[in-house]
Amino acid sequence: MSAAIPEAENFTQGAVQAPAPAAAASGETFARLLDLHAADRGARPAWRHKDRGVWQTWTWAETRRETRAMASGLAALGVKRGDSISIIGFNRPRLYWAVMAAHALGATPAPVYADAVADELAFVCAHAGARFAVVQDQEQVDKLLAVADQLPELRGIIYDEPRGLRDYDHGQLHDLDQVMARGRERLAAQGVGGEAWLDAEIAAGRGADLSVILYTSGTTGRSKGVMISHERAVAAARSTCQFDRLDEREEVLAYLPLAWVGDHYLTFAQAMVAGFCVCCPESADTVTEDLREIGPTYYFAPPRVLESLLTRITIRMQDAGRFKQWLYRRCIAVARRHGEAILEGRPTPVAGRLAYALGEALIYGPLKNTLGFSKIRVAYTAGEAIGPELFSWYRSLGINLKQLYGQTEAFLFVTAQPDGRARPDTVGPPAPGVDLRIADDGEVQFRSPGMFTGYFREDDKTREAMTPDGWVKTGDAGFFTSDGDLKIIDRAKDVGRLAGGALFAPKYIENRLKFYPNIKEVVAFGDGRADVACFVNIDLTAVAAWAERNNVVYASYQELAAHPLVAELLRQDIVAANAALAQEEAMAPSQVRRFIILHKELDPDDGELTRTQKVRRGFIAERYAPLVRALYDGSAEADITTEVTFEDGRKGQLSARLRVHELDGGQHQARADQVRANGGRP
Amino acid sequence: MSNQIIGGPGLFSRRDDSVAKGEPLLTVENVSLRFGGVRAISDVSFDIRKGEVRAIIGPNGAGKTSMLNVINGFYHPQEGRISFRGQTRRRMRPSHAAAQGISRTFQNVALFKGMSTLDNIMAGRTLHMKRGFFWQLWRHGPALDEEIRHRRVVEEIIDFLEIEAVRKTPVGKLPYGLQKRVELGRALAMEPDLLLLDEPMAGMNLEEKEDMCRFILDVNNAFGVTIALIEHDMGVVMDLSDRVVVLEYGRKIADGAPDEVKASQAVIDAYLGVAH
Known part of the structure; x- marks a missing residue:
């Protein structure tokens, strides 16, 4: 460790010039870190995986042994220094070990989103020039085989779960168990593939070597391969581990897509630096239960996950008895008043503390226990803006939830909120070692310890993403608040103007609306137009529960979304959101005047969302052009036919006639007045 | 995955290999079943070979489920013989069938x-x-x-x-x-050595059917379990099964590979009806 981490006060100021990334000279690699952990804390748990209903644990020493077997086995298949290896699947220890095995050999892992359809998979694997792919199961093997003709460089596929693959042609297909068995034999022998040979391979790794190619989610077009080097990745992870005082005692749950920078950073890089234990859930469907069983101490969840958890709790409370509902409401009210002050160590009246302690015993404690949040010391959320109410709700229960702002190009952290300084509307001061500045056009630019070395095989795009003086352009528009925190408004290129000249920040409006539990997704339009209108997706969980309580009968998502009472329900939410927007001077003209409830959920398989569930605005405007037209030409109804992609990749047509809902100005003015009378609360 | 904590033999680790793959595991010879005056099955013969997926199809009331119940030992045929693993039996209780390695699922979930x-x-x-x-x-x-x-x-x-x-x-x-x-x-x-599935896909949507097909093939493929199934979805039957036997009014009207059966005039007549 060479980078001294400045005290919190030193980097709260905006564009402070931090010392150049100091770990850059140390030449650290993840492969050498693994050897260190195996020596220092060999008997401590490193990985857990729930298999056959039982949590199985591997210590650091065992992890090293397994990884070495895998490395030697992969080398026997022909993996060599400089190769790219695609890694595809759900969070499984052996897929993470494949990353480590690649590191030991000096190869570069290039994880791919497990739910990518075959075309996306082909693009990423081909672009990365993958010579080998380590995959989870038959599903991924099938996808790869289907696009094999587009992957001329692919020499072999190694699978973890053999089910269903017995009768496949095993010319290029290998069972990971056999690969590792072969590796163990080779390790036991002398010469190439032996222990000494592998040690030499690890020693030959340099800090400047690529540690991973992370493909961006492709919010704007085809995804790009972000190259991260070992020394920068280690430096970034080390500084943030110190920032949050993470050590070997942490336990985390690896449940986010393995190919996403957040997962690679929080569960792989930080674990490899701090030496803590990573737990892999049994399957994607059991994450909630596994979370409860593990009780992580360090946790990351995108706002979407936190939101759905809160929605679930709210729905369950509505089904509870009257006394319980009353108790819950009272305790939550106490938490709202005193919880955050207690969490941040601010002065709180004794009566408040007593009431909070009682609430902790009766409601917050059991609630956190049910969610698996009892042991959380540090929790982060990021990816998109979080509703202030939602953010405060979790914090008021005593969960140290903070926001960070990050990018794949920065290897995650750009800004992070220190303990005791979390705000819902800003993303905090620059993370340790990060330099931050705002360009003249409002774009946020940074330099950071984990900064990428370029886009893989796309030098022109790398040049586009960087300023001539070596700063990375984030593409996000933002500004510093008076206390030095960064506030992000929107994507720089998405911020537009209404015809009247007022600022139009679509994401800001969408986030306002999405905070209501009945609304899952929103796409706002308004750039260059007279006023704002939007598409809305209902939240099936919340609206279905509402329908059940109100005897609304429906057979399908489409039918429920088209129900007049549902429209009325959403209208109320939008009126309330408008009232809140009306309170902000810059946003008052951006109140929603018309909306359409979409007949289908926006879906990444149809290209409408990115794999990280971000709205692809341009694409949607194009695909739903008739609806956008209807929003602005005064029609009361519009027809739409769209193509949908089923999970098995087949396509079908879906058509519907949708109503355009008007929000009449008077009603909404009255509501705004009422809000003003309430002292600004909707 | 590794089994470092839980040891012991796994699923289907002790297989009975007394019958070679491809040899008849179960043979039905000239079986007739009557309920009072109603002839549910008349003089039906076929065999189920070890390791295959065998489908029994036919229009409603053709005697498919009765046939499964006979194999399963739940009904006792008045005539004919059934041999399982070369042992012939006349009367057998379902528990014996189970002990011998025949298990089943039901048309209506039980x-x-x-x-x-x-x-x-x-x-x-x-x-x-x-x-x-x-x-x-x-x-x-x-x-x-x-x-x-x-x-x-x-x-x-x-x-x-x-x-x-x-x-x-x-x-x-x-x-x-x-x-x-x-x-x-x-x-x-x-x-089981022989798994009887009575309409495993009845009432399912397309996605559930596809999942179920995959599981049935995997059971057959990974564990080598012989499967006899009744199913109405012809697409499923033709995709899944190695051989198909067709019953109509308790009689066997066709028996063979899916393609042969599909081409058989008797089967087409049974399903579409004929003008008399």
Whole structure:
């Protein structure tokens, strides 16, 4: 460790010039870190995986042994220094070990989103020039085989779960168990593939070597391969581990897509630096239960996950008895008043503390226990803006939830909120070692310890993403608040103007609306137009529960979304959101005047969302052009036919006639007045 | 995955290989079944070969389920012989059939609704449990060891059928498609040589059907279990099965590979009807 981490006060100021990334000279690699952990804390748990209903644990020493077997086995298949290896699947220890095995050999892992359809998979694997792919199961093997003709460089596929693959042609297909068995034999022998040979391979790794190619989610077009080097990745992870005082005692749950920078950073890089234990859930469907069983101490969840958890709790409370509902409401009210002050160590009246302690015993404690949040010391959320109410709700229960702002190009952290300084509307001061500045056009630019070395095989795009003086352009528009925190408004290129000249920040409006539990997704339009209108997706969980309580009968998502009472329900939410927007001077003209409830959920398989569930605005405007037209030409109804992609990749047509809902100005003015009378609360 | 904590033999680790793959595992010879004056099955003969997927199809009331019940020992045919693994039998109770390695699922799901998925599949292990009532009461020593051993096999089935998320959910609360899957799990827990599936895909949507097809093929492929199934979805039958036997009014009207059966005039007439 060479980078001294400045005290919190030193980097709260905006564009402070931090010392150049100091770990850059140390030449650290993840492969050498693994050897260190195996020596220092060999008997401590490193990985857990729930298999056959039982949590199985591997210590650091065992992890090293397994990884070495895998490395030697992969080398026997022909993996060599400089190769790219695609890694595809759900969070499984052996897929993470494949990353480590690649590191030991000096190869570069290039994880791919497990739910990518075959075309996306082909693009990423081909672009990365993958010579080998380590995959989870038959599903991924099938996808790869289907696009094999587009992957001329692919020499072999190694699978973890053999089910269903017995009768496949095993010319290029290998069972990971056999690969590792072969590796163990080779390790036991002398010469190439032996222990000494592998040690030499690890020693030959340099800090400047690529540690991973992370493909961006492709919010704007085809995804790009972000190259991260070992020394920068280690430096970034080390500084943030110190920032949050993470050590070997942490336990985390690896449940986010393995190919996403957040997962690679929080569960792989930080674990490899701090030496803590990573737990892999049994399957994607059991994450909630596994979370409860593990009780992580360090946790990351995108706002979407936190939101759905809160929605679930709210729905369950509505089904509870009257006394319980009353108790819950009272305790939550106490938490709202005193919880955050207690969490941040601010002065709180004794009566408040007593009431909070009682609430902790009766409601917050059991609630956190049910969610698996009892042991959380540090929790982060990021990816998109979080509703202030939602953010405060979790914090008021005593969960140290903070926001960070990050990018794949920065290897995650750009800004992070220190303990005791979390705000819902800003993303905090620059993370340790990060330099931050705002360009003249409002774009946020940074330099950071984990900064990428370029886009893989796309030098022109790398040049586009960087300023001539070596700063990375984030593409996000933002500004510093008076206390030095960064506030992000929107994507720089998405911020537009209404015809009247007022600022139009679509994401800001969408986030306002999405905070209501009945609304899952929103796409706002308004750039260059007279006023704002939007598409809305209902939240099936919340609206279905509402329908059940109100005897609304429906057979399908489409039918429920088209129900007049549902429209009325959403209208109320939008009126309330408008009232809140009306309170902000810059946003008052951006109140929603018309909306359409979409007949289908926006879906990444149809290209409408990115794999990280971000709205692809341009694409949607194009695909739903008739609806956008209807929003602005005064029609009361519009027809739409769209193509949908089923999970098995087949396509079908879906058509519907949708109503355009008007929000009449008077009603909404009255509501705004009422809000003003309430002292600004909707 | 590695099994570092839970040891012991896995699912289908002790197979009976007395019958070679491709040889008849079960033969039905000239079987007739009557209920009073009603002839449910008349003089039907066919065989099920080890390792194959055998479909029994036919219009409603053709005697398909009766045929399964005969194989299963639930009905006793008045005429004809049934041999399983070369042993001929005339009368047999379902429990004997189960002990010999024949297990089945039902047309209308027959699970213990109030019990969890885990307990339902565990119930399928009853035949393999050796310790008696008093050992179970004591709950320590041999009975506990035995339960752990069986639980391991059950967990393998849960993993295989991808129902981890509903392990502890009462099956009555599960959607129909999942209940069917749990029922398949319970039948598998017996580690059968011959698995009888009575309309495994009835009432399912397309996606559930595709999942079920995959599981049936995987059971056949990974564990080498011989499967006889009744199914109405012709697409499914033709895709899944190696050979098909067609019944109509209790008689066999065709028997052969899916393509031959599809081309058979008698089958087309049976399904579409003929002008007389």
